[in-house]
Amino acid sequence: MRIGELADEAGVSVRALRYYEEQGLLTAERSGSGQRHYGDAAAERVRLIQLLYSAGLTSRTIADLLPCVDAKVSTPESRARLAAERDRIDTQIAELTKTRDRLDAVIALSTAPESNCVVALA
Amino acid sequence: MRIGELADEAGVSVRALRYYEEQGLLTAERSGSGQRHYGDAAAERVRLIQLLYSAGLTSRTIADLLPCVDAKVSTPESRARLAAERDRIDTQIAELTKTRDRLDAVIALSTAPESNCVVALA
DNA sequence: CTAAAACCTGACGCTGACGTCAGAGGCAAG
DNA sequence: CTTGCCTCTGACGTCAGCGTCAGGTTTTAG
Numbered sequence: 001m002r003i004g005e006l007a008d009e010a011g012v013s014v015r016a017l018r019y020y021e022e023q024g025l026l027t028a029e030r031s032g033s034g035q036r037h038y039g040d041a042a043a044e045r046v047r048l049i050q051l052l053y054s055a056g057l058t059s060r061t062i063a064d065l066l067p068c069v070d071a072k073v074s075t076p077e078s079r080a081r082l083a084a085e086r087d088r089i090d091t092q093i094a095e096l097t098k099t100r101d102r103l104d105a106v107i108a109l110s111t112a113p114e115s116n117c118v119v120a121l122a
Numbered sequence: 123m124r125i126g127e128l129a130d131e132a133g134v135s136v137r138a139l140r141y142y143e144e145q146g147l148l149t150a151e152r153s154g155s156g157q158r159h160y161g162d163a164a165a166e167r168v169r170l171i172q173l174l175y176s177a178g179l180t181s182r183t184i185a186d187l188l189p190c191v192d193a194k195v196s197t198p199e200s201r202a203r204l205a206a207e208r209d210r211i212d213t214q215i216a217e218l219t220k221t222r223d224r225l226d227a228v229i230a231l232s233t234a235p236e237s238n239c240v241v242a243l244a
Numbered sequence: 245c246t247a248a249a250a251c252c253t254g255a256c257g258c259t260g261a262c263g264t265c266a267g268a269g270g271c272a273a274g
Numbered sequence: 275c276t277t278g279c280c281t282c283t284g285a286c287g288t289c290a291g292c293g294t295c296a297g298g299t300t301t302t303a304g
Contacts, residue, residue, distance in 0.1 A: 055221040074232035110196035
């Protein structure tokens with residue numbers, strides 16, 4: 001599988017794939033002429049990377065976590081790292097939920113037929 | 123209340139407050155010499171702004187939404203805007219939850235006493 | 245065999261939310 | 275009245291995750 005094909009399949013740009021490699025998130029075999037070749041598992045891996053990015057993790061953090069996910073190496077540090085990120089995400093979910101509820105309240109107010117607004121804000 | 127005091131109380135930098143004003147998110151009265159002065163409600167407003175930022179909204183979006191929150195102006199457009207952002211956040215929560223569960227699975231694997239790993243990944 | 249399409253390696257550009265430094269003025273305390 | 279902290283307005287710096295262009299090689303289709 002060449003880079004363009006993988007890009008299509010995983011729904012990202014070719015540039016992004018090269019960037020992931022540069023950041024140590026994705027490895028590729030090279031043909032004699034230097035072209036990258038990927039196995040079938042690559043697409044799934046790219047989707048995982050995207051998932052972690054979309055959760056707000058940085059390249060550095062993902063690079064730290066992926067070996068834990070892959071090799072099942074289980075040092076106390078790696079477990080701590082995973083747990084820490086998990087908790088960070090949990091916190092973020094809580095914040096987002098708060099924000100969503102806040103927006104819901106505003107929406108309810110602006111939709112409701114002129115009821116007791118100020119009270120509802122509290 | 124002057125800008126430094128507000129910054130302390132709201133837990134943000136002075137620079138950030140000036141930036142918020144520049145983006146039209148926060149207004150201040152000016153003393154004769156040009157110094158900013160804020161009312162007591164300002165701290166709460168700054169925290170709201172921070173909440174929205176942390177939910178991934180941009181300055182532009184927040185600037186669009188705040189008038190709806192404030193003035194309770196309820197045009198069809200504003201309601202649509204609010205609902206759209208609400209849905210975006212909902213989607214983001216779903217993604218984060220997915221990511222967290224994924225991490226939980228990995229953690230369970232690396233913690234578990236050598237059980238049937240591969241099966242559990244599916 | 246050739247032209248198009250895909251790939252390669254730099255390397256600079258971009259956006260958003262500030263950090264930071266420069267140079268100058270304002271304000272309460274001793 | 276001056277010392278020291280706070281504030282002001284520019285304006286440039288930063289960092290991440292790519293986009294994009296340049297200039298050159300490689301693979302594929304006809």
